[in-house]
Amino acid sequence: MGKTETSATGGITLQTVPRVHDEAAMRQVGGRWVAATSDDRLHTFAGPEGVSDVAERIVSLVDGERTVAEIVQRLIEEFEVSSEVAEADTLQFISELVHKQVLST
Secondary structure, three states: OOOOHHHHHHOOOOOOOEEEOOOEEEEOOOEEEEEEOOOEEEEEEEOOOOHHHHHHHHHHHOOOOOHHHHHHHHHHHHOOOOHHHHHHHHHHHHHHHHHOOEEOO
């Protein structure tokens, strides 16, 4: 991974082990994942086209033990996605959640 990719993902790499931020809570509500952060914000994992099953699967796989690479491998097995797309999208998504203090590393 080059410098540009690392800086674009806030230093998150395939070897990073993400976990739920100490000051955040993540729960399933009505079968969907919701995160609450210390700034009193609620985060859902929906985009313009509705709830993202892939985003929710990523969140469900974050356990403080799996690396990003292990999460990516599970996504490749479960969804029709190339390894390149799965890696790039997962790194970006986890980076965004770290920035929002939903996750930490």
